[in-house]
Each structure stands twice: as C-alpha cells, then as structure tokens.
Amino acid sequence: MKKTAVVTGASSGLGLEFVKLFANDGYNLVVIARNEEKLQELKRTYPNITVTVISKDLSKPNGIKEVVDVIRTQKITVDVLVNNAGFGLLGAFEDLSIEEQLNMIQLNISSLTELTYHLLPDLKKTSGKILNIASTAAFQPGPNMAVYYATKAFVLSFSEALAEELREVAITVTTLCPGATKTNFSSVAKVENTKMFSNAMSSEVVAKIGYVSLMQGKRVVIPGGLNKVGALVAKFLPRRTAAKVAKLVMTEN
Template sequence: MSGTVRPVALVTGASSGIGAELARAFVRGRHDVVLVARRRDRLEALAATLGGHARVLAEDLADPGAPARLLAETGPVDVLVNNAGFGALGRFVELPLERQLGIVQVNVVALTALTRLYLPPMVARGHGRVLNVASTAAFQPGPGLAVYGATKAFVLSLSEALHAELEGTGVTVTCLCPGATESEFAATAGMGDSRLFRHAMSAAEVARQGFAATMAGRRLVVTGTLNQMSAMGVRFAPRGLALNIARKLLLG
C-alpha cells in the first residue's frame, strides 16, 4: 500500500461486484484498502487498478479460522466492510445441507466474528466504521431463498442493534440493503434467468450509496426508491400475501 498514512478499510468479498466497487469507492475516498476474498488472481487484478493503495489477502471465510487470521495479519483497521456472502435458490428440503450451512457460515458466523474482533480497537480509539452488507431480502421471509433471507435478516438486526449499542463511542455500524444488483450473485445463486434481475442496479451505484452512508454514520440505507417502497410495504402488508408473492416470484 502507499507510504502516505491513510485510513485503512478492510473489504471482504472484494473480488467482484459490490465488494470490488466498494474497494474502489474507499480508495477514491482517500483510504487504503485490504482486499479479502478466495480468488487471489481476481484480487491482484483489482489491486493493480488502485494506484498502490491496496493490499491482497486471500482467505476463504467458510473456514472458521479465517477471521482471527485476518486480524492477526492486519491489526486494527479504521473501516470494516463485511460484504462477503452468497445464496442458493431452491427449496429448503432439496438444497444440499452442506451448501446451506456454508451460507450460514459465511453470511452470519464469519461476519459476526469479524465484527466482534475488529470492533474493540475501534471503540478503544474512539473512532471507526463498520459496513455490513445485507439485502432487501432481510425485510421478509423468502420461499426459495429461505436460508439466505434468514441470514440477511440476522445481519440487519445485528447491525441496527450494534448501531444503538455504540452510540456515543465514535464508532458507527451501517447496514446496506441493496435489491437486485448487477453482480455474480445471481449466477452463483442459480438465479441467472430470474426476472428479478432484469432491472438490476449497477454495483457501482450500490457501492456509492453504501460508502456515503458509512462515512455519514447512518444506521441503514436501502438502495433505490422502489426497493425502499418495497421494504416499507412488506412491514404493513398481510404476512400471508407477502409470502405468496415472494414464493411465486422465486419458485414460480
């Protein structure tokens, strides 16, 4: 990374999509970044575009030991971006158990561990930022994405609780809830042909909004007017109706 002292942001899931764009946003915002993901070649290609302001650490957050290794390697950081995550489309009883537990490990366990490990030094210093990437799936159950939606509901709840707990410490936790986004998520989840992604927001725009909200210390940002309306609407719609609509959209 650069010789100039700049705040450091650690970004997980940085090899593509929202994570890569968040890394770019933080570098534009005069941060150095630590890029974390499984695919070292992707990380190195991204780092080469960031003007010497990036460090690459290849780690698989499906490994329970990865969060502690990352902290040992980086020491305290100024910003933690928990972006790594994935999902799988299908009926709960048909999807492989190992894959579903893997979703929980990355989306919930690793995120919780990283947050718990990196927060105390921030609180001790009296400043720091955490950005947790959830999803509009956090606002209601999603038949066909049952485990993924549940993990994102966890991320939203944890983030909002921590934002309240940390009031007055100089440390903030922001939850970013994007809707359909142009990224590798759809293909990885088996949703490449889903109509939900026909009008997806660009990953760069999602990252722009997430970066701005993080630096402003906001509790929550839902990207896009339609997504904001949807997230609000499901809170007041009859639960059964919302579930039926979600089931038809996701499972047909």
C-alpha cells in the same frame, strides 16, 4: 496518516466497487476473498496506497481467525470495516445441499459477526465505521431461498442493535439493503431468470449509495425507489402474505 478500510468479498461485484471508492479517496485497503489473482490485480491497480491481500475462504470456521492474525501481525489499524462477502442459493430448503446452506450461514452470518467482534477494539480507537451488507431479503421470509433470506434478516437485526450499542462510543454501523443488483451474485445463486432480477440495478450505483451512507453514518439504507416501496410494503403485510409475494418474485419468468 492514511486511513485503512477492510473489505470482505473484494474480488467482484459490490465489494470491488467499494474498493474503487475507498482507493479513490486515498484509503489503504485490506482486501479479502478466495480469488487471490483478482486481489493481487487490485494491488497492482493501486500502487499509491497499501493494499494488503488476504486470500481466504470465509465459509471455513477458521477463516476469520486467520484474517485477524494477518491484521494483527502486520500492525494494521482499522478505520472502516465493510462486511460484504456473501452468497445465496435458489431452491427449496430440502432440495439444496445442507453443506452449502451451512457454508452460507457461516459466511453470511458467522464470519460477519466474528470479524466485527475482533475488529471492534480497533474501531473504538479510531472512532471507526462499519458497513454491513444485508439485502431487501431481510424484510420478509423468502420461500425457495429460505436460508439466504434468514441470513440477511440476521444481518439487519444484528447491525441495527449494534448501531445502538455503539452510539455512545461514536462508532457508526450502516446496513445496506440492496435489491437485485448486477453482479456475480445472480449466477452463483442461479436467480438470473427470476422476476426479481429482470430489473436489476448497477453495482456501481448501489455501492456509491452505500459508500455515501457509510460516510454519513446512516443506519439503514435501501437503494432504489422500487426497493424502498417493496421493503415498506413488506413491513405492513401479514408475514404469511409477504412470504407468498417473495415466493412469486423469486419464480422464473
């Protein structure tokens, strides 16, 4: 019987690359994002697997409940969950809209937490796997992207704790912490011209590293040598200094 992977944020960037990797390995897919046309295109691209399209805005409080309802109604058994949907915004906390920043918390934190909670019973039955997408932003405070960095610190901390809780029931939780990666993220977040994004990795390479690590059940993965060094340095720097460095790399060239 084919296994099923649920991927949030499947319509572009890393999510789309994960979809390709799962499809090539013969997984059925549940693909979630707002852009229904892009999701329907995925269904047409992969006629040999079952692709269930769920077009939902996960920054709305009821979004996940509706996703879970579809999965339950269609009696889909979930083997892999990829919590990938997310976005960032560049700007001082007080200058950005509070509504957009709260939507970011809802999407990057609450929807990831809620979907994980509701799919855990399924994942227990299948000895399943979870891949949560954090960021190198998780390792230090990020002035001028304060809420985004904080959401990713949550994802990393939550995922590492959950990995330990679930060790005995054989569910693995892998956290992928990409640095700058070429996707739509940079235009949504308006960070294209920052020093950080002058040397972005390809989404194909980053997703492949995440996919292989997920299959191996690794805990935390940082793609790219420079990103690994950056995360290590951030661990040893005083938090105040790490925040200053993060502010510097997020300034425009």
